[in-house]
Amino acid sequence: MNPKNFNRLFFVPIQGAGLSHSAAAEIFNKDEERTDWHDETLWFVREKRDKAVKQISEWEQLRTLGSDIKDHTLSNLDIYLAEFEKNAQANGIKIHWAIDAEEHNEIILGIIREQKVQQVVKSKSMLTEECHLNDYLAQRGIDVIDTDLGERIVQFRNEPPSHIVLPAIHLKKQDVSETFHEHLGTEKGNNDPQYLTEAARQHLRDKFIKSQLAITGVNFAIASTGGFVVCTNEGNADMGAHAAKIHVASMGIEKIIPKVEHLGVFLRLLARSATGQPITTYSSHFHQPRVGQQMHIIIVDNGRTKQLGRPDFRSSLKCIRCAACFNTCPVYRRSGGHSYHTAVAGPIGSILNPNLDMKANADLPFASTLCGSCSNVCPVKIDIHVQLYKWRQVLVAEGFTTGGKKVAMKGMAFVLSHPSIYRISGKIGRWIMRVFPFIFNNKSFNPWYKQREMPEAPEQSFRDWYKKNKK
Amino acid sequence: MNSREKILGAISINKPSLIELPVIDIKSTSSLSVDWVDEFIKTLESIGGKVVQLSSIDLIKLEIQEAKLRGEYIVNTLPVLGEVNNEINPTMEASLLESIDRAYIEGSIGVAENGSVWLYENQIKNRLLPFICQHLVICLNINKIVPNMHEAYQQVDVAKEGYGVFLAGPSKTADIEQSLVIGAHGARSLLVYLIS
Numbered sequence: 140m141n142p143k144n145f146n147r148l149f150f151v152p153i154q155g156a157g158l159s160h161s162a163a164a165e166i167f168n169k170d171e172e173r174t175d176w177h178d179e180t181l182w183f184v185r186e187k188r189d190k191a192v193k194q195i196s197e198w199e200q201l202r203t204l205g206s207d208i209k210d211h212t213l214s215n216l217d218i219y220l221a222e223f224e225k226n227a228q229a230n231g232i233k234i235h236w237a238i239d240a241e242e243h244n245e246i247i248l249g250i251i252r253e254q255k256v257q258q259v260v261k262s263k264s265m266l267t268e269e270c271h272l273n274d275y276l277a278q279r280g281i282d283v284i285d286t287d288l289g290e291r292i293v294q295f296r297n298e299p300p301s302h303i304v305l306p307a308i309h310l311k312k313q314d315v316s317e318t319f320h321e322h323l324g325t326e327k328g329n330n331d332p333q334y335l336t337e338a339a340r341q342h343l344r345d346k347f348i349k350s351q352l353a354i355t356g357v358n359f360a361i362a363s364t365g366g367f368v369v370c371t372n373e374g375n376a377d378m379g380a381h382a383a384k385i386h387v388a389s390m391g392i393e394k395i396i397p398k399v400e401h402l403g404v405f406l407r408l409l410a411r412s413a414t415g416q417p418i419t420t421y422s423s424h425f426h427q428p429r430v431g432q433q434m435h436i437i438i439v440d441n442g443r444t445k446q447l448g449r450p451d452f453r454s455s456l457k458c459i460r461c462a463a464c465f466n467t468c469p470v471y472r473r474s475g476g477h478s479y480h481t482a483v484a485g486p487i488g489s490i491l492n493p494n495l496d497m498k499a500n501a502d503l504p505f506a507s508t509l510c511g512s513c514s515n516v517c518p519v520k521i522d523i524h525v526q527l528y529k530w531r532q533v534l535v536a537e538g539f540t541t542g543g544k545k546v547a548m549k550g551m552a553f554v555l556s557h558p559s560i561y562r563i564s565g566k567i568g569r570w571i572m573r574v575f576p577f578i579f580n581n582k583s584f585n586p587w588y589k590q591r592e593m594p595e596a597p598e599q600s601f602r603d604w605y606k607k608n609k610k
Numbered sequence: 611m612n613s614r615e616k617i618l619g620a621i622s623i624n625k626p627s628l629i630e631l632p633v634i635d636i637k638s639t640s641s642l643s644v645d646w647v648d649e650f651i652k653t654l655e656s657i658g659g660k661v662v663q664l665s666s667i668d669l670i671k672l673e674i675q676e677a678k679l680r681g682e683y684i685v686n687t688l689p690v691l692g693e694v695n696n697e698i699n700p701t702m703e704a705s706l707l708e709s710i711d712r713a714y715i716e717g718s719i720g721v722a723e724n725g726s727v728w729l730y731e732n733q734i735k736n737r738l739l740p741f742i743c744q745h746l747v748i749c750l751n752i753n754k755i756v757p758n759m760h761e762a763y764q765q766v767d768v769a770k771e772g773y774g775v776f777l778a779g780p781s782k783t784a785d786i787e788q789s790l791v792i793g794a795h796g797a798r799s800l801l802v803y804l805i806s
Contacts, residue, residue, distance in 0.1 A: 180788055195723075197636055207632040214629040217621040230772075236614040288794060289785035305785065312787045332789040340795060347795070348704045364769035374741045374781040374796025381737035382704040392617065399768055400634060403759040406776070407723075417653060417724035418759075418778050421741075421796065427772030429737055430700045440617045448624030 157480050160506040164474035168590070177309065178472040184305070185466040187415025188516065194417075195407070204404045206520035209457035212395055213447065219362040219395045220438065226365025227436060230427045235437045240270035243439050247272065247354065247387060250435060251281055254385060256351045260343075262369070262376035263287040264356030265303050265460060266389045266439060268482035269495075272354075283354070284346045286375040288339050295322045301476030303483055304413050304462040309475050343375070353379030357390035357436070358459070359405055363398045366426035367436070370409065370419040377423055386428065387435045392443050393456040405459060408518035412461040446494045451529045455490045457519040464513035464523055470506050479503060486513035490526040493534065501539040504530035565600050572596035636760050646722040646755045647804065654725030657779040658792050659800040663752065667691060670749065670803060674714065682711040687735050688749060698735045704742060713743040717750040717802070719765050723758045726778035727802065731771040740777060746797035748777075752806040 158166075168174050192198050212219060224234045237243035243266075251259065259276070261267065261283050273283045273294075285294045289306035293299065295318050300306030307315065312330040319325040325338045355376045360367040367388060369376045380386045396405065410416040428434035447453050465471045465485035476484040481492045481500060489503035504527045513523040534540055535548065554561050572579055572593070579585050579593045587593075599607075611619070651661045664670070671692055677684045685695045691714060698707075715734055717727035727748050734740050756762050768774055781796030792798065 183788065200636060204632055204634060204636075207629075211629045211631040214626050216625055217618045220618065220621070236612070236617055238613040238616055242613060286795070287785070288783045292785065305788070307785050308788075310787075312789070315786050332786040333791050335786055336783060336791040336794060340793065343795060344708065348708060361769075366769055372781070373783050373794035375794070377741045377775070378738070378795050381741065392621070397631060400760070400763055402768075403763045404634060407759050414784075416657065418721075418726050418776065420657075420777065420779050420781060422726070422776040422778075424768045424774045424776075425772075426769050426774075429772060438617070440613075440620070444617060444620035444624055447621060450626070453624075453626065 159502040160478050163478035167475045181466045181472045191411040191415040205408050208401050209519050222362040230365045232434045237437055237439045239441050243270045244272050244275040246437050258350045259283045259352045260286050260350040260379040261354040262379055266391055286343050303460055347378045347382045350383045352385040353383035354387045357388050357394050359396050360394045369423050372420045374421055385433045389437045391439050409461055412463040412518040442495045454521050458487050463516040467512045467516050486523045493530050497539050501534045569596040646757050649722035650720050650755050659779040661802045663804045665806050683709050685710050685713040688716050702736050707738050707742045710743040712745040713739050714747045717748040720750050720755040721762045726776040728766045729775050731773045737773050741796040745799045747801045749803045752804045
């Protein structure tokens with residue numbers, strides 16, 4: 140048994156309130172047909188990414204540039220944020236700073252109350268998901284309408300998005316049809332995506348026109364000009380921001396890029412990595428509020444400065460949220476986004492979330508085979524699988540894994556560092572597998588057996604075979 | 611200490627020592643023999659847009675007149691195409707713009723590698739116009755096509771006006787089972803007239 144399998148057997152992370160990734164994934168896997176569909180659909184997106192990438196001969200050069208620009212920016216982040224603030228203010232944009240999710244939410248609530256706003260629309264922003272803004276505002280009597288189609292679908296269903304680019308990827312069209320029948324009065328049993336999308340278009344047009352305040356995310360904020368870029372395919376960020384009297388854009392501190400010319404690199408990387416499109420339909424550049432409009436930007440920390448202080452993990456802040464690592468991940472594809480119980484799921488989420496809450500998210504770095512496919516597709520070259528591995532070390536050292544795990548690892552370390560004991564254990568193991576196979580071929584004793592057949596135990600070890608056959 | 615000072619202070623303590631900013635030295639894509647107009651057309655049509663090359667704008671003028679006779683609400687923003695719709699201004703409300711069937715807008719440059727067109731705020735008259743109209747028509751000088759985004763950003767000044775957009779094709783979504791649907795929230799179609 141190699142050490143990786145050993146991890147799978149004995150590493151049971153301590154879990155917070157909800158289900159751990161592995162427990163939630165087990166439920167997800169019960170519907171085999173749907174799991175296969177989910178797996179294939181995301182792989183299809185990964186293949187589209189590959190096709191788009193291969194059309195650019197300088198792709199690897201672009202990745203290196205993207206990575207290096209982000210590395211530079213993080214090493215000078217305070218200076219760039221101050222520069223951005225100054226330029227944005229000169230453009231007539233109001234800047235707010237939020238140390239954490241709560242302060243971010245309070246700032247938005249403050250604007251809503253001060254301006255006596257009743258109708259709020261929001262386009263996709265993973266930061267507002269991370270801050271649980273919708274719940275916070277709902278508890279205070281303010282309903283936020285999510286306007287991205289996928290997000291509206293999951294909002295109707297009281298579910299969080301399961302993917303940062305494709306929020307409703309865990310659902311089939313029948314599910315959407317049922318949801319829309321219930322909430323929008325569409326024909327029962329009409330599962331045509333065209334028909335369903337049209338119903339959402341009509342429903343949300345009305346919301347856009349009536350909205351007084353629009354919340355958007357930020358894809359890139361340009362230090363040298365004090366402007367920001369928002370990318371969508373549907374046009375919902377623009378419909379919201381241009382129709383409402385107040386535009387509030389929320390951004391993490393890591394969204395900064397130094398200059399306009401850097402957009403050329405990142406816009407070439409983003410959509411190709413995300414969905415295989417050459418660019419999103421709309422790449423909107425906001426520099427000033429329109430006549431009579433108020434524009435606010437909230438710059439949010441929420442643990443990011445802490446991550447910046449962890450040399451092993453700081454490069455996770457280079458992420459541009461394309462989700463290429465989700466689509467390629469064999470664990471994500473077969474466990475679904477909700478199993479990760481966090482706003483940002485997938486491999487990148489699994490290295491961002493332990494920083495936010497080590498105890499609650501101690502299971503996530505173990506939700507990986509460490510195959511490295513995530514790092515290979517990352518447009519800004521984050522060494523995701525290496526960081527997943529490093530988080531495991533940190534979580535064990537900090538005591539966020541169960542006692543059994545520690546004992547098991549210590550035992551394993553002892554066995555592996557004593558060759559004679561290793562050889563004897565191997566012999567005993569092979570003997571037990573042959574004589575008492577039920578001990579291994581048993582789902583209660585051996586979780587590794589759940590979705591797999593155990594191999595037949597060989598008569599002898601490779602070492603014995605080699606000794607006999609060399610010459 | 612307020613949040614701004616706390617955040618900036620934490621960054622200055624936690625950031626790594628300064629790493630140099632790289633120079634963007636991307637050479638113009640692949641071979642120089644590529645016909646960028648062809649490339650632009652091919653790319654834009656692959657993402658749902660339609661492109662028509664014209665040597666005279668008379669055809670567009672005629673098309674506008676005919677549509678108006680049919681009773682459609684057509685918005686023209688280009689003086690060369692005839693009467694412009696002066697009612698469209700930066701503060702016009704969404705509820706009034708919503709009834710626009712088709713809008714004619716001038717584009718600044720086209721980008722061959724991704725089929726996008728840059729629109730300045732003064733070209734769209736009202737920020738909502740290219741999104742809220744049912745169908746969008748962009749008129750673009752055929753000599754204004756650049757190979758890639760690096761050259762695009764050298765040609766446009768994104769901070770010159772309050773707003774600008776790279777627009778590539780009609781509004782679309784694949785949020786229901788990855789089935790591509792054209793016409794999500796923005797325009798249902800995009801037609802680009804390349805005018806020589």
